[in-house]
Amino acid sequence: xxxxxxxxxxxxxxxxxxxxxxxxxxxxxxxxxxxxxxxxxxxxxxxxxxxxxxxxxxxxxxxxxxxxxxxxxxxxxxxxxxxxxxxxxxxxxxxxxxxxxxxxxxxxxxxxxxxxxxxxxxxxxxxxxxxxxxxxxxxxxxxxxxxxxxxxxxxxxxxxxxxxxxxxxxxxxxxxxxxxxxxxxxxxxxxxxxxxxxxxxxxxxxxxxxxxxxxxxxxxxxxxxxxxxxxxxxxxxxxxxxxxxxxxxxxxxxxxxxxxxxxxxxxxxxxxxxxxxxxxxxxxxxxxxxxxxxxxxxxxxxxxxxxxxxxxxxxxxxxxxxxxxxxxxxxxxxxxxxxxxxxxxxxxxxxxxxxxxxxxxxxxxxxxxxxxxxxxxxxxxxxxxxxxxxxxxxxxxxxxxxxxxxxxxxxxxxxxxxxxxxxxxxxxxxxxxxxxxxxxxxxxxxxxxxxxxxxxxxxxxxxxxxxxxxxxxxxxxxxxxxxxxxxx
Amino acid sequence: xxxxxxxxxxxxxxxxxxxxxxxxxxxxxxxxxxxxxxxxxxxxxxxxxxxxxxxxxxxxxxxxxxxxxxxxxxxxxxxxxxxxxxxxxxxxxxxxxxxxxxxxxxxxxxxxxxxxxxxxxxxxxxxxxxxxxxxxxxxxxxxxxxxxxxxxxxxxxxxxxxxxxxxxxxxxxxxxxxxxxxxxxxxxxxxxxxxxxxxxxxxxxxxxxxxxxxxxxxxxxxxxxxxxxxxxxxxxxxxxxxxxxxxxxxxxxxxxxxxxxxxxxxxxxxxxxxxxxxxxxxxxxxxxxxxxxxxxxxxxxxxxxxxxxxxxxxxxxxxxxxxxxxxxxxxxxxxxxxxxxxxxxxxxxxxxxxxxxxxxxxxxxxxxxxxxxxxxxxxxxxxxxxxxxxxxxxxxxxxxxxxxxxxxxxxxxxxxxxxxxxxxxxxxxxxxxxxxxxxxxxxxxxxxxxxxxxxxxxxxxxxxxxxxxxxxxxxxxxxxxxxxxxxx
Numbered sequence: 001x002x003x004x005x006x007x008x009x010x011x012x013x014x015x016x017x018x019x020x021x022x023x024x025x026x027x028x029x030x031x032x033x034x035x036x037x038x039x040x041x042x043x044x045x046x047x048x049x050x051x052x053x054x055x056x057x058x059x060x061x062x063x064x065x066x067x068x069x070x071x072x073x074x075x076x077x078x079x080x081x082x083x084x085x086x087x088x089x090x091x092x093x094x095x096x097x098x099x100x101x102x103x104x105x106x107x108x109x110x111x112x113x114x115x116x117x118x119x120x121x122x123x124x125x126x127x128x129x130x131x132x133x134x135x136x137x138x139x140x141x142x143x144x145x146x147x148x149x150x151x152x153x154x155x156x157x158x159x160x161x162x163x164x165x166x167x168x169x170x171x172x173x174x175x176x177x178x179x180x181x182x183x184x185x186x187x188x189x190x191x192x193x194x195x196x197x198x199x200x201x202x203x204x205x206x207x208x209x210x211x212x213x214x215x216x217x218x219x220x221x222x223x224x225x226x227x228x229x230x231x232x233x234x235x236x237x238x239x240x241x242x243x244x245x246x247x248x249x250x251x252x253x254x255x256x257x258x259x260x261x262x263x264x265x266x267x268x269x270x271x272x273x274x275x276x277x278x279x280x281x282x283x284x285x286x287x288x289x290x291x292x293x294x295x296x297x298x299x300x301x302x303x304x305x306x307x308x309x310x311x312x313x314x315x316x317x318x319x320x321x322x323x324x325x326x327x328x329x330x331x332x333x334x335x336x337x338x339x340x341x342x343x344x345x346x347x348x349x350x351x352x353x354x355x356x357x358x359x360x361x362x363x364x365x366x367x368x369x370x371x372x373x374x375x376x377x378x379x380x381x382x383x384x385x386x387x388x389x390x391x392x393x394x395x396x397x398x399x400x401x402x403x404x405x406x407x408x409x410x411x412x413x414x415x416x417x418x419x420x421x422x423x424x425x426x427x428x429x430x431x432x433x434x435x436x437x438x439x440x441x442x443x444x445x446x447x448x449x450x451x452x453x454x455x456x457x458x459x460x461x462x463x464x465x466x467x468x469x470x471x472x473x474x475x476x477x478x479x480x481x482x483x484x485x486x487x488x
Numbered sequence: 489x490x491x492x493x494x495x496x497x498x499x500x501x502x503x504x505x506x507x508x509x510x511x512x513x514x515x516x517x518x519x520x521x522x523x524x525x526x527x528x529x530x531x532x533x534x535x536x537x538x539x540x541x542x543x544x545x546x547x548x549x550x551x552x553x554x555x556x557x558x559x560x561x562x563x564x565x566x567x568x569x570x571x572x573x574x575x576x577x578x579x580x581x582x583x584x585x586x587x588x589x590x591x592x593x594x595x596x597x598x599x600x601x602x603x604x605x606x607x608x609x610x611x612x613x614x615x616x617x618x619x620x621x622x623x624x625x626x627x628x629x630x631x632x633x634x635x636x637x638x639x640x641x642x643x644x645x646x647x648x649x650x651x652x653x654x655x656x657x658x659x660x661x662x663x664x665x666x667x668x669x670x671x672x673x674x675x676x677x678x679x680x681x682x683x684x685x686x687x688x689x690x691x692x693x694x695x696x697x698x699x700x701x702x703x704x705x706x707x708x709x710x711x712x713x714x715x716x717x718x719x720x721x722x723x724x725x726x727x728x729x730x731x732x733x734x735x736x737x738x739x740x741x742x743x744x745x746x747x748x749x750x751x752x753x754x755x756x757x758x759x760x761x762x763x764x765x766x767x768x769x770x771x772x773x774x775x776x777x778x779x780x781x782x783x784x785x786x787x788x789x790x791x792x793x794x795x796x797x798x799x800x801x802x803x804x805x806x807x808x809x810x811x812x813x814x815x816x817x818x819x820x821x822x823x824x825x826x827x828x829x830x831x832x833x834x835x836x837x838x839x840x841x842x843x844x845x846x847x848x849x850x851x852x853x854x855x856x857x858x859x860x861x862x863x864x865x866x867x868x869x870x871x872x873x874x875x876x877x878x879x880x881x882x883x884x885x886x887x888x889x890x891x892x893x894x895x896x897x898x899x900x901x902x903x904x905x906x907x908x909x910x911x912x913x914x915x916x917x918x919x920x921x922x923x924x925x926x927x928x929x930x931x932x933x934x935x936x937x938x939x940x941x942x943x944x945x946x947x948x949x950x951x952x953x954x955x956x957x958x959x960x961x962x963x964x965x966x967x968x969x970x971x972x973x974x975x976x
Contacts, residue, residue: 011767011926015698103741210503210698246929250771250917253591253948273927279499279765283738286774309880311799313818330801330818370879376864391858392797429738438499439761441734460741 011277027486034062036451036475037237043479069178072465087165094162101460127185151463214446232486238271240452251285258422271453285426292324310374333415354412434478499765515974522550524939524963525725531967557666560953575653582650589948639951702934720974726759728940739773746910759941773914780812798862821903842900922966
């Protein structure tokens, strides 16, 4: 338990009876200054609240600033329209409901989808720039373009349910780190809003009364514990828990095997722990965004993702997070991508060869797979791919090409040998207004949360950009709700 | 949220400042009278504590009384010895560590394994009878015999790690419901111990002081709320949450598809919710025991478990809970068992035919599988099975037999069409002494838990009998620990 204890006892809420006086006061106290915290603060200010933002790092941005800066937005945004794509809220709703696993949060999806165009304009009005241009695929956009396919919309399975549209909207910036640009805009907007921002200030725990109402926080400022009262509410926007080994071990131990934690240091579950300490419930704690980055170049989707027995287990055109989740859980992260000379290009990020052969038989032998297994997988696939079919896994015709041009190779995408990325998607259970709920479904008065401190839009499935949309959209709602409490 | 609210606000802990007087008092208050509650009460009494057991049903037993009455015990019990099986704690430890997924609770496994023989004697001393006889396989024993293989010990994968031994110990009773006999013994022992037992008495919530110490409970007795003080501690032994739809939806939604909930009504997560309300953390909430009951007759393990595309995905000799978990999560519960006329016998529980054919090709067509897929699966399997090999999935030689005798059939084990069983394995995070821990790893003073209200011995894997061993062994420890607090 050493590691956790070093992280401080976030759950040890302080009784208001032990607080003799408050050092500071505001209507809304926002814990964390990533995208969720920024949007919370801005909305709360615009609703007339006095706002203090407390950030433990030395500046704003959080994990959002390290991200690709892509938001999942649709329903007919100006960018979609200018790029010639039709979309409507209903189709987006159907896609998200289908792509979010067995228990999607319908209320959040409904509300978010119906407000997507408004939310796009709100972001623009607050300084976020989107070029009205179409890039193509994926969430790693090397140019300053905007619109991209960032989920499984075009897959047979989903295209049959909802009319596809590209919905990844990346903030305008040359290079794959547009998150810094997104957060530059949102941090500036927060400053302009008049919210007070305190950095290098770690919130230790919450202050509660005996009716469970949250009245404020205890924060470490300049080496001293300060009590800061929140008249309307405290909003926890403190990120996820991928950097808390103990929490990951308890809730999603397989994530420990992903090399790249898509996170900043602060993603140690502190916000979630504070919420638990106050009596909240954390849900879907096993869920995560797991990125198996094998789709650059896109031609590699024409390859075959197989386990170490030479068996396919998924349609390779499923979005890379869907492939990642299936590969990590059901295949123990032990997967290879089989390509031929026609489709092979140097992949990004780089990956090693697990084996090469002039024939599939030779490749199979080099990989020490069961005799005949990979040969059959490839032969069966090739036979049907030539007819534009993939009867077992249903890959879309566009990506079906028999693998026939030697030499053949298997790229080593085993989780320990390549650059899988992960961040957690589980967190506090919240209402659509960001109220933190108990396991009985009751709101804890005065306590709100948004972003990766909560379980948000994406229940079990993940399309790129959903997390930033969740953070910004439901951050706004939490800010408004907390401000409303102060005004009462 | 209606359903949850009807279940009462377990999380709404009462402040001791609002308790003007106590209606009753004891050293240890045990919430729930299943196997965990009974063993808690007995040990606490034997440690000299005054004990009250509160049970919401009209009598003791809980889910344990509806179970098969099988405990997972090893390390050289008298039954194992008399039946001619060698076992030692180290081998049992190695098996459990390997079979419990990526993050086993090593401390609990270590302690339990080292005390297993002592625990066996304790159970016998408290009236539980075990016939010193060997039955064979499984957890549904129709005779009054005792010892059985109840996990994956003999699988190639585990046999390479730990010397196999049968460890399922079923209490002596004719028929598959030996749980009632186990609980008759333990309930009688509890009565003999002098613990006071109150039935038809639902605990509503906990009473806490502002330092988070749990001082007692509020219980509904004869239509009135009664405050019962616990000088040493409250021990939550109130079962799992499979009968709480909302909690299942939030933590393990796929379980809703299993028809048979291995539970009593009380398994509505109330104990877990009380612990959360007091600031505890629930962990591994996605884990469960998922039973896909396809192994009676045992010859059916020689069949091929396939998905609807005719693909195998596991060695069929994996324990039925391991097959169940893999089939439900990664195959969406859509699986069939292919058999030939030589191995087919009427299965128990009964199951429908999904298809029959004189050839595999005909069967494949009838099942509307992709052309050639099942044919290849069977041909490849047969070719290797004839040589005693299963290169892809590694089924043990004993169960390898080419499927060649027509007619062939597919038994319909799709989750919606057959009798899958499930109960939850996630719950409150506890120390080896049953202390309920916060998300920071600190014990909540005065609060303990055991059994399915906690996340116990089996982290991600499940061998039959582990839950009753967990309930009884760690119930005892929690009872002792709480009694010790009263004595201080």
